[in-house]
Amino acid sequence: MTHSTEMNDAPTGSTYSTAAGASFSARLLGWYDRHHRDLPWRLTPDRAARGEMADPYRVWLSEVMLQQTTVPAVKPYFARFTEQWPTVTALAGAEADEIMKAWAGLGYYSRARNLKACADAVALHHGGRFPETATGLRALPGIGDYTAAAIAAIAFGQRETVVDGNVERVMTRHRAIAAPMPAAKAAVKALLGPDVPDDRPGDFAQAMMDLGATICTPRRPACVLCPLRDDCAVLMRGEDPEAYPVKAAKKAKPVRTGAAFVALSDDGAVLLEKRPDSGLLGGMAGLPTTAWSSRQDGASDAGAAPFEGDWQAAGVVSHVFTHFELRLTVWRAQGVARAAGDGRWWSASDELAGEALPTVMKKALESAIPGITKR
DNA sequence: GATACGTGGCG
DNA sequence: TCGCCAAGTAT
Numbered sequence: 474m475t476h477s478t479e480m481n482d483a484p485t486g487s488t489y490s491t492a493a494g495a496s497f498s499a500r501l502l503g504w505y506d507r508h509h510r511d512l513p514w515r516l517t518p519d520r521a522a523r524g525e526m527a528d529p530y531r532v533w534l535s536e537v538m539l540q541q542t543t544v545p546a547v548k549p550y551f552a553r554f555t556e557q558w559p560t561v562t563a564l565a566g567a568e569a570d571e572i573m574k575a576w577a578g579l580g581y582y583s584r585a586r587n588l589k590a591c592a593d594a595v596a597l598h599h600g601g602r603f604p605e606t607a608t609g610l611r612a613l614p615g616i617g618d619y620t621a622a623a624i625a626a627i628a629f630g631q632r633e634t635v636v637d638g639n640v641e642r643v644m645t646r647h648r649a650i651a652a653p654m655p656a657a658k659a660a661v662k663a664l665l666g667p668d669v670p671d672d673r674p675g676d677f678a679q680a681m682m683d684l685g686a687t688i689c690t691p692r693r694p695a696c697v698l699c700p701l702r703d704d705c706a707v708l709m710r711g712e713d714p715e716a717y718p719v720k721a722a723k724k725a726k727p728v729r730t731g732a733a734f735v736a737l738s739d740d741g742a743v744l745l746e747k748r749p750d751s752g753l754l755g756g757m758a759g760l761p762t763t764a765w766s767s768r769q770d771g772a773s774d775a776g777a778a779p780f781e782g783d784w785q786a787a788g789v790v791s792h793v794f795t796h797f798e799l800r801l802t803v804w805r806a807q808g809v810a811r812a813a814g815d816g817r818w819w820s821a822s823d824e825l826a827g828e829a830l831p832t833v834m835k836k837a838l839e840s841a842i843p844g845i846t847k848r
Numbered sequence: 849g850a851t852a853c854g855t856g857g858c859g
Numbered sequence: 860t861c862g863c864c865a866a867g868t869a870t
Contacts, residue, residue, distance in 0.1 A: 541853090541854085542854085542855080546857090578854090578855075579854080580853085580854030580855045581853055581854055582853080583853065584853095655849090656849085692858085692859075752852085753853070753854090754854085755853090792854090793855085795852075795854065795855090796851075831854075831855090832854075832856090833855095
């Protein structure tokens with residue numbers, strides 16, 4: 474008999490228990506009812522008790538922001554976005570440029586571009602309402618398998634199996650799945666599917682994620698507090714939970730170098746440019762730079778500046794991206810005449826904080842003129 | 849399936 | 860200090 478069949482036979486109902494012998498979903502939901510996190514995109518407990526569903530717009534926005542991003546990092550962005558754009562229709566009415574500015578600093582900027590594209594699609598092709606099925610959601614920009622399932626379950630009560638990094642960790646430990654990720658993802662989904670309850674699929678998904686985030690953590694999991702410990706395979710085997718999930722070894726990060734140029738006008742404005750819409754930092758604002766290659770030496774790149782000038786080396790900035798490390802030599806020229814070019818503009822010192830500047834660009838600016846991005 | 853794609857926090 | 864990690868998606 475398989476583990477999942479065994480648990481599938483256990484009762485699921487309105488009485489959730491953490492007692493030994495209760496079903497997987499009953500123990501999980503019982504724990505969730507007591508220990509769930511209160512998060513801004515979730516229904517308050519009193520509204521949830523009345524059977525209300527969460528706002529699909531807020532669920533969608535939070536799910537996209539939370540892709541590869543921590544809850545503490547997301548919270549202030551979520552607050553600003555929902556204040557500025559309370560509905561998907563409002564977001565669809567915004568300029569892409571304003572959305573990129575509001576997203577600046579959160580990373581993975583294709584999410585912001587797809588956010589706008591998705592809002593437009595919902596407003597124009599779906600009457601301002603999100604599709605209610607995972608299949609319908611999956612067809613929208615920036616919504617993949619995980620996000621489609623999560624929105625369908627949480628906002629529309631669909632019985633979808635939601636598998637994210639938390640669920641992978643909980644399941645590979647609970648079932649001692651030794652196959653390496655991401656190949657084991659299919660097994661995780663297949664093993665979890667039968668345990669998803671008909672009546673609370675959204676809570677079930679959020680319970681798995683909360684458990685992974687607060688109990689079944691990557692390091693030092695709090696197994697003694699876990700509602701699923703009694704039949705956890707790695708614990709029963711006496712293995713170390715931290716050994717799961719198994720992942721392939723990571724490749725070393727290459728180092729790339731380049732130069733960035735801070736041109737200052739007499740009145741303290743800085744020359745910025747819009748980066749191409751695709752690729753690294755796509756669609757964001759930035760300083761003029763050289764290409765970032767493994768061969769170039771930013772320290773001898775003053776000649777590659779956007780124009781002739783008295784360029785002075787101002788510092789070196791190091792920044793780690795997902796797949797390479799960047800060492801950027803920053804050059805500064807003062808008293809530059811305000812001549813704009815295609816795709817470039819002068820940003821006054823009191824406008825700089827509101828530009829769509831990625832963190833690496835703010836770092837470069839700060840190295841040339843400390844405090845300039847905070848004025 | 850492999851790779852591109854950000855950032856900040858933590859042990 | 861430094862590697863790992865966080866509610867993935869697109870190509």
